[in-house]
Amino acid sequence: MISEAQFNIEVEGIIKNAIREDVGDGDHSSLACIPETATGKAKLLVKDDGIIAGVEFAKLVFNYVDSSLKIETLIKDGATVKYGDIVFYVEGSSQSILKAERLVLNAMQRMSAIATKTNFFVKLLEGTGTKILDTRKTTPGIRALEKWAVKIGGGENHRFALYDMIMLKDNHIDFCGGLTQAIEKTKQYLKENNKDLKIIVEARDLNEIREILKTEGVYRILIDNFNYEDTRTAVKLIGDTCLTESSGGINEETIRQYAECGVNYISSGALTHSVYNMDLSLKAV
CATH class of the missing domain: 3.90.1170.20 (Quinolinate phosphoribosyl transferase, N-terminal domain)
Structure with missing residues (x-):
C-alpha cells in the first residue's frame, strides 16, 4: 500500500x-x-x-x-x-x-x-472473519477520496494503483504464456529491480489453484468467478499457504455465502462504481 x-x-x-x-x-x-x-x-x-x-x-x-x-x-x-x-x-x-x-x-x-455502501457490506459480513476490499474501479482523478471513504465505512483498501502491489490477472498470464511463467518472471523482476511488492495471482479454476500452490512467494490467491462449492474446495486446497480473496460479481445477496466459504477477503468494485x-x-x- x-x-x-x-x-x-x-x-x-x-x-x-x-x-x-x-x-x-x-x-x-x-x-x-x-x-x-x-x-x-x-x-x-x-x-x-x-x-x-x-x-x-x-x-x-x-x-x-x-x-x-x-x-x-x-x-x-x-x-x-x-x-x-x-x-x-x-x-x-x-x-x-x-x-x-x-x-x-x-x-x-x-x-x-x-x-454507506461499504458499511452495509461490512455488516453483512459480521461474524464471518471475512473483510471487504475495494478495487481500482474508481472515478479517474479522485481515487484517493473514494478509497478514503471505503476506510471510513469500515472496509479495507486493496492496492492503490499499479505501482504498489503485483497483481497477475488473466491477461498478464495469457500474454506471458502461462501461470507458472508469469509468477517466476515476476519474482525475478522484483529481485533484479530491488522491489519489495506483494504478489497476488488470479486463478480461474481449481487446476490453476493447484498450479499456483506449486510456486512459493505468492501473498494472496484471487479466487475469481468461482461458485460456492469450488470456492470452498479452493480454500481447503490453499489452507495456510497464503491468503485468499473472492471476487467477480459478488453482491449483497451472495456476499455472505462467499464469506462462509472461508475466504479472508472479498473484493467488490461496486463499493466505488455503483453508488x-x-x-x-x-x-x-
Whole structure:
C-alpha cells in the first residue's frame, strides 16, 4: 500500500486540480455581488440517511481556499447520520465559502455514498472473519477520496494503483504464456529491480489453484468467478499457504455465502462504481 505521505500528496493534488477546474480565473458570480469584506456562516445539512464521510477532506478544502475560515465540527467522519442533521458550520469570508462550496459538496456526497455502501457490506459480513476490499474501479482523478471513504465505512483498501502491489490477472498470464511463467518472471523482476511488492495471482479454476500452490512467494490467491462449492474446495486446497480473496460479481445477496466459504477477503468494485450520492447541502445561516 502507498505511504501516508504519498496519500496526502494525492489528496492535495485533487484539491488543487478541482479548484483550478471549478474556479478558473475567478468565481465571478460571487465577485459580482458580494463585497470582498463580507463575512458569513454556513451549515452542512444532511438530507439523507447513511454514513457521513469527507468531513476531514472538507476542512482541507476550506483551509486551501482560505486558511482564515473557521470550522465547527458537530459530527465526525464515520458517524451514522439522518435527515436534518448538521455536520459542521463554516464561518468567515462569504466569497471563500462559496468558492469552496461545490468541491466540498461533490466530494462529501460521493464519499458518504461509498462509506454507506461499504458499511452495509461490512455488516453483512459480521461474524464471518471475512473483510471487504475495494478495487481500482474508481472515478479517474479522485481515487484517493473514494478509497478514503471505503476506510471510513469500515472496509479495507486493496492496492492503490499499479505501482504498489503485483497483481497477475488473466491477461498478464495469457500474454506471458502461462501461470507458472508469469509468477517466476515476476519474482525475478522484483529481485533484479530491488522491489519489495506483494504478489497476488488470479486463478480461474481449481487446476490453476493447484498450479499456483506449486510456486512459493505468492501473498494472496484471487479466487475469481468461482461458485460456492469450488470456492470452498479452493480454500481447503490453499489452507495456510497464503491468503485468499473472492471476487467477480459478488453482491449483497451472495456476499455472505462467499464469506462462509472461508475466504479472508472479498473484493467488490461496486463499493466505488455503483453508488448514489448522499443528498447534502451547504446552507447560509
